[in-house]
Amino acid sequence: MGDGMRDVVINKAIKYGLNDSLTITGYMPRLEVFNILRKCSIYIQPSLFDAFSVAVIEAMALGVVPVITKYVGSGGDIVIKVSRELIQDYDAERIANKITEVLSNDKSLKELMVLSRYVVNNELSMEITEKRIISVIESCLK
Secondary structure (H helix, E strand, O other): OEOOOHHHHHHHHHHOOOHHHOOOOEOOOHHHHHHHHOOOOEEEEOOOOOOEOHHHHHHHHOOOEEEEEHHHEHHHHHHOOOOHHHEEOOOHHHHHHHHHHHHOOHHHHHHHHHHHHHHHHHHHOHHHHHHHHHHHHHHHHO
8 A cells, every 4th residue: 555665666576476466556545544454464564764653553453463673663662562573673584484474373363463453452542541641640740
């Protein structure tokens, strides 16, 4: 989804004979993005730098397992609560191996999917955020 680095991605897909398996959608409304994400098992974010990726959190909230690089910043603080092993160095082979490992065990995959949703709901829900804000305000008033 999206079209960042479109030409690079298309050329790589052609090189590896995967161009028939690739669809670059360009811009999509958020609801359509969420509907596609709900059908996914894994969300990959191989960023070299990204202070806080809302996309990772959105995917997790939908029960999609994130595989990210250590450069995804604050999003990693949430992913690590699912599994430290989902955070990889920026190395294509290691990322691919992690994806293969996660997808090869249905029971583990389902557990990670449930845990991804659970962590987001318990770390970033409006109720939890409100309680944390109230706690900070009360501490400041003491």
